[in-house]
Structure formats: structure tokens, C-alpha cells
Amino acid sequence: MERLVFLLSTGLARGAVLALFALSLVIVYRAARAVNFAQAAMAIVPVYVAFAVTSASGSYWLGLASALVVGALLGAVVERWLLRLVPQDNPLPGIIVAIGLVMVLQAGLAIAFGPDHRPVHAPFSQRPFEIAGVGVLSPYDLFVLVVAAVVMGSLAILFNRTSVGLQLRAAAFAPETSRLLGVRVPRMVTLGWMLSIATAALAALLLVPTGLGLDPHAADVLFVNAFAAAVIGGLDSPVGALVAGLVVGVLASLVTGYASAATAPLAVLALLTVVLLVRPHGLFAAREARTA
Amino acid sequence: MSTLTIEKLTVGYGDGAPVLDGLELEVPDGAVVALLGANGAGKTTLLRSLMGLAPVRDGRVLLDGTDLTALSTEDRVRRGLALVPEGRSVVVELTVAENLRLGTCWKKGRKNKGPAREAAVGQMYELFEPLARRRDAAGHTLSGGERQMLALARALVGEPDVLLLDEPSLGLAPLVVAQLLGVLRDQAAATGLTVLLAEQNVTGALSVADRGVVLSLGEVVADRPAAELAADPALRHAYLGF
Ligand SMILES: Nc1ncnc2c1ncn2[C@@H]1O[C@H](COP(=O)(O)OP(=O)(O)OP(=O)(O)O)[C@@H](O)[C@H]1O
Numbered sequence A: 001m002e003r004l005v006f007l008l009s010t011g012l013a014r015g016a017v018l019a020l021f022a023l024s025l026v027i028v029y030r031a032a033r034a035v036n037f038a039q040a041a042m043a044i045v046p047v048y049v050a051f052a053v054t055s056a057s058g059s060y061w062l063g064l065a066s067a068l069v070v071g072a073l074l075g076a077v078v079e080r081w082l083l084r085l086v087p088q089d090n091p092l093p094g095i096i097v098a099i100g101l102v103m104v105l106q107a108g109l110a111i112a113f114g115p116d117h118r119p120v121h122a123p124f125s126q127r128p129f130e131i132a133g134v135g136v137l138s139p140y141d142l143f144v145l146v147v148a149a150v151v152m153g154s155l156a157i158l159f160n161r162t163s164v165g166l167q168l169r170a171a172a173f174a175p176e177t178s179r180l181l182g183v184r185v186p187r188m189v190t191l192g193w194m195l196s197i198a199t200a201a202l203a204a205l206l207l208v209p210t211g212l213g214l215d216p217h218a219a220d221v222l223f224v225n226a227f228a229a230a231v232i233g234g235l236d237s238p239v240g241a242l243v244a245g246l247v248v249g250v251l252a253s254l255v256t257g258y259a260s261a262a263t264a265p266l267a268v269l270a271l272l273t274v275v276l277l278v279r280p281h282g283l284f285a286a287r288e289a290r291t292a
Numbered sequence B: 001m002s003t004l005t006i007e008k009l010t011v012g013y014g015d016g017a018p019v020l021d022g023l024e025l026e027v028p029d030g031a032v033v034a035l036l037g038a039n040g041a042g043k044t045t046l047l048r049s050l051m052g053l054a055p056v057r058d059g060r061v062l063l064d065g066t067d068l069t070a071l072s073t074e075d076r077v078r079r080g081l082a083l084v085p086e087g088r089s090v091v092v093e094l095t096v097a098e099n100l101r102l103g104t105c106w107k108k109g110r111k112n113k114g115p116a117r118e119a120a121v122g123q124m125y126e127l128f129e130p131l132a133r134r135r136d137a138a139g140h141t142l143s144g145g146e147r148q149m150l151a152l153a154r155a156l157v158g159e160p161d162v163l164l165l166d167e168p169s170l171g172l173a174p175l176v177v178a179q180l181l182g183v184l185r186d187q188a189a190a191t192g193l194t195v196l197l198a199e200q201n202v203t204g205a206l207s208v209a210d211r212g213v214v215l216s217l218g219e220v221v222a223d224r225p226a227a228e229l230a231a232d233p234a235l236r237h238a239y240l241g242f
């Protein structure tokens, strides 16, 4: 019982990070109609910047802010000056360029900072609170949950309640119609990438203190699990990313706790397979497929 | 509110023969002009090239004497041009209200917020009663007629100076067509909106237009007052085939 409570609560905190990263994949999928296979590498670059800023200034918050800014900038640069130059009529060139980008970024980080793990300290204690003798969330887990909730809430307001959000959605669903209504679609695509990579960077930043530390591949497993979550949720659906992220996080935590860490990826894969067998477009995919 | 002038416009896809060849046309301020012609005559191509969406090889498009040729579609919208494209161009993932709001979102500052926008949107709900009832419904749940009403309302809510319409009556029941064209005529009369209306529904289009222009083989082959074109069987037969 104690074990179950503990696993559930850590699973929730890991799931929040996963959901955040899955949401970043959904945002970029909506903007570009493509899965960004470079998301992990692009997310870890700002985390290195945050690490450097925090080391230099002593402020975690300054580091966090710089990760968001650098993430957004990196998203804009990659979209404007790299992916926009790639032929768009079929997805393959974009995927190949993304894989190339992963190699360049990760090798670049290894050259600049060395390939080793760097220990990263969390801004709050990672020792779980004890309630009636049962270990539950740590203060850092709580912090992660709060940050994830705030960011998701803000994104939901941005997308659903503002004029920019309306334009972002319209540009993703119907680019030509949107242009005819005066929406600057290329700008919306860039903005989508900026939001996506900033969100992914934040997720990676939250993850790093709970893992082995910072290295160029630190977000790779996060990407794989978040990708699974995004697909389970329906790739197009922010709500799906949130729900599936939490489910995958809790599942991985339970399987790690009761079986072994090595089994967790298999469990995620099994879940993904079952969902895709039952609902090929994911749990929260839009009912009506777009034809025009 | 604005005069649209088309000078020696040549448009072609790929490296095939041009679809429009040196086309000349003026749509004066406040006029309602019906654009007629057989299937494949180039009506859609003309309207799309006015918005910067078709490959223009040569010629110019002027709005009140200002050359639009180098402007992007988005910037042409900001200059006062609007197109209701062929087919139901509703964004089906968005609600009716969101589609309408999208029509004003390029406007800067106060016009795109609060009372001003609500007033403009409210006016559209008055014009199109079925939309008012379904304002929170998703676009994909609308009927064909409702979608076309929404597409027209969404263009009008942006208060364009020149409105281009591509076959608004396609696939609609006569009653709905009459209603749509009626709204169009009233809006043009009330606001001085300039309208270029491409239609296969010749009778309907000529009933609301001042002038009829017939396209054939990439050129304007007839340009007459609408009443004359509608009333004269010889003209109708020669240019419109009925
Ligand atoms: N994207 C395109 N690529 C190549 N050719 C095209 C394209 N769009 C139109 N055409 C050709 O241009 C010509 C004019 O087409 P357009 O759609 O402008 O005609 P239309 O007058 O609107 O016809 P309809 O009344 O059937 O809508 C046709 O011969 C068509 O095949």
C-alpha cells in the first residue's frame, strides 16, 4: 500500500513532465503537420544554457527563464532558416534534416561541454514528504506539478481565449483559408515552433535533476515516452497529450516499482500497441478527418 | 468604396498555355459585377490571382490606383480585398463564432477587441439568423447552406472594400441562394461595397448585378449591363449557351 501510494505520486510527477513534453510535440505537429524528431536535442540545448546561467549567477530562476528564451529562439531559428528551406511536399526530407540536426546539436554539445553526465541540483529537496509514515511527493515533485499545471493552463488560455491563439489554430487547420482572412500563416508556424521548443525545454529542465544528470542525450528517453503519449492521445490533441502523458508516467512508475526499470519501456510500448489497435488515430483524435 | 482595375493580366499554371491572356477589366467603386463563363473559362483562376494565389505571369492588379501585384495575400486583405473561395471554406474545426472572429483578426488594436468586434459579429448574426442559433456549433456540423452563409458572413465582418465571391450558390437550394444574393445586394447598396461575383447561376447573378462580364478562352468576350444580358436571348445564346 505504502509502495503503491509512493509509486503513484512519483508517477504523477514524472507524468506531468511527460505530458508537458508530449504537449510540445502536439503544438509543433499542429503548426507543421510533422513530428519533430529533433525535439529532444533541441530541448536539451536550452537546458545546457540554463545550467551555465545558473552556475554563473547562482539563480535557478534566471536559468529557467533563459531556458525558455533560448528554447523559443532556437525554435524560431530552426524553423525559419532550416526547415522552411526543405521541400514540404513530402515529409521525408524534413525528417532526414531533423535527424541530421539531432546529430549536429548533440555532437556540438559533447564537443563544447564534454560527453559526461553533469550532476544537476534540484531547486527544492527531493526527499519525499511523509504523511502518516508513507512517503509521497517530494517538494521538488510538487514544484514540477505546479509548474506543469501553470504552463498548461497558460497555453490553454493562449490557444482558446486569445486572438493569436485563434490564428494559431486556424493556420494549422486551414492555411489557405487563413491567409485569405489575413492571418500571417508563416509567422504562426514560427510562433508554434517557438512555443513548442520553449515548452519542451522546460520539460527537459524539470526532468534533468530527477535523472542521472545533464548530458547531450538526457532528454532522449523523455522524447520516446512523450512521443508514445502524444500518439496515444491523438497527436493533434492537447488534452490527449495531457491525459496520455499522466497515464504513461504512472504506468512506467508502477512497472518500474513492481517489476523492473527495464520492463517499463515494454509496458509503454504494449499500451501504445493496444491503443492503436483499438483506436488507430489515438484516444482524443478529432472525429472528422480533414479532407480539404 | 474602391475601384479594382485589372491590366493585361496573364495567368498560367506550369508552363502550359495561359488560362488568362492579357485580361482587362475594371470594377468601379460600388459596382456589382457578375463574372460569367463556361466551366474552365478561368473565373476561379481570375479571382485567385487577384488575391495573389494563382501564378501571375504578367500584368497588374490595382486597387484605387495602387499596385497590388507585389503584395502577399495577407497584405491584400489588409488593403481591403476579400475572397469567399469556391466550396465551403469554413474552418470545420472551429465554431461558428470562432470562424467569424477569425474574419476580423487581422485588424489592429481596438477594432479587433471587445465592443467593436462584438458589434460587427452581432450584425452578421442579424443578417444570418441560422448562424445566430448555431454560434457555438463546430463548423463540421453545419449544413452546406449554413457553411456558405458563414463564409460570406466571415468575409463581410472584416468590412472589405472589394468582395470577390466564387460560386456562392453552388449546391444550394434556390431559397438559400435567393437569400444569400439578397444579403449581398443589400450590403452592396448600404455600404458601397464593390462586388465581383463569379457564378454559373447566370439568372441569379444577373438579378443582383449591375453589369455582366463573360469570360472565354482567357479573355473578356462580353461586357454589358446585367439587364441587357439577361433580357436579350441572342446575347445569352451567343455567350452563355442558353
Ligand atoms: N491548380 C491548377 N493547375 C493546373 N491547371 C489548373 C489549375 N487550376 C485550374 N486549372 C486550369 O485552368 C483552367 C481554368 O480553371 P478555373 O478553375 O479558373 O475555371 P472556372 O471558370 O472557375 O471553372 P468552373 O466554372 O468549372 O469553376 C482550367 O482549364 C483548369 O483545368
Ligand SMILES: [Mg+2]
Pocket (backbone or CB within 6 Å): B043, B044, B045, B086, B166, B167
Ligand atoms: Mg471555378
